[in-house]
Amino acid sequence: MSAGLVSLEDVSRLQVVSGKGGTGKTTVAAALALALATEGKRTLLVEVEGRQGIAQLFETEALPYEERKIAVAPGGGEVYALAIDPELALLDYLQMFYKLGGAGRALKKLGAIDFATTIAPGLRDVLLTGKACEAVRRKDRSGRFAYDHVVMDAPPTGRITRFLNVNDEVAGLAKIGPIHNQAQAVMRVLKSSETEVHLVTLLEEMPVQETADGIAELRAARLPVGRVIVNMVRPEVLDAADLELVRTVERSSVAQALSAAGLGGARRGGNAEKLVDPLLVQAAEYAERYTLEQEQRAVLGELGLPLHELPLLAEGMDLAGLYELATELRKQGLS
Incomplete structure (x- = not known):
């Protein structure tokens, strides 16, 4: 099922992918990054949960805290990946706004960075979203965007609204200064047409209900909801x-x-x-399963969002399967 073709120019530059645990959101995020990189584009796939799921999918070594090319898409496009480390992101932040230099490294040795990111979970989210938005805004010397698209493998549906909206809270707490300005800059990206938040689900009652709840929360927070992607759809044997x-x-x-x-x-x-x-x-x-799946499709159809389906791969998920899903996403216009 598809919402129709969409030109590449119409696709938002920051693609946030969330979903209930077990729905395959990391797989979908990786396939989307590949799909967007087709035809010579350059995408950055960002991981924020520290699970190294991207490295496993692309069958490569664990990702360091640096942007590294991990795949070539059909047509010569490139996929880069970044696993954001909150501690190192905080050092970047301190250096960017306060020019701490060696003092920042000293703070890390003393454990102050880890202490700060542990006692203030909201600070971690500020750093993670801020790093991703920096990649969206970054340009090279010629004025061209460093990446055509940034795809974020985001936290699960139950946490996604708070995660993306944390900079609004920070901007309200810090009325002036660089922290306030940075938080506002991030929210200008997250609440603009540059961003879409996609939710991944299965044709099962709990994931579908969590998807519906997540969409309601995102809309209430005025965050831009994109599409619903139904993953691991089993083939129809009998109609x-x-x-x-x-x-x-x-x-x-x-x-x-x-x-x-x-x-x-x-x-x-x-x-x-x-x-x-x-x-x-x-x-x-x-x-019985067919009836339940049809009921869940009906629920998803009432959400008023474009709906896409990706097949369950009989041979399991590997690198070849990832490219297969990327091709399917492009066929359905989600790139």
């Missing part, structure tokens, strides 16, 4: 008409069909009758 037939078919008809197909017959040393009940149970389980 509604087939399922109705399964519900009404007689056992004897199933047994006859199995025998006619040579399944469970004497040549195999079995009995077609023995296969009927397991098959009907399996069909009933599929019918």
Whole structure:
């Protein structure tokens, strides 16, 4: 399912990807970065949770606190990645605004940086969002943006609004000075058309409900909601008409069909009758799952956002699968 094609020029420069744990938001963020880098573009994939999930997906060594090229997209585009370390980001911040130099390194040795980021969780979020927004705004000497797009693998849905909105709180607390100015600059990016927040879900009740709640919170905070991406969608084996037939078919008809197909017959040393009940149970389980998934699609459809679906890869997720999902995203216009 897709919302229709969108030109690259219409895609916001900061793509924030969130979702309930277990929905594959890191995978979707990585695939999106690849999709956006196609046709010679340059993207930066940012990790803020310290899990090194990006390195695992791209089958590379753990990411340091520096922007490093990790993949080449079709058409010659490049994907860079950055795992933001809050302590080192704070040192950058102190150097940028207060020119501490060696004093900043001394503070780190004394443990002051770790102490500050631990006792003030909000400070960590300020540093993480600030670093990502700096990459969005950065330009080279010719005045061209350093990256065409920045994709953030963000915290889960339950925390995403507070995470993105923390600079609003900081700007309110610090009425003047560099901290206030920096917080306002970050919020100008996060609450502008430069940013879209996408939510990843599964066709299951809890992730869908959390997605709906997350969208309501983002809208209340006036943060720009982008699209809903349904991940790991299982292939449709039977459609509604087939399922109705399964519900009404007689056992004897199933047994006859199995025998006619040579399944469970004497040549195999079995009995077609023995296969009927397991098959009907399996069909009933599929019918129940199909109904639940259709109900969740209906709930998502009422959210008023573009809806996209990515397939469950039968062979599991590897680097080839990541490129496959990137291709699917481009087909659906999410790049």
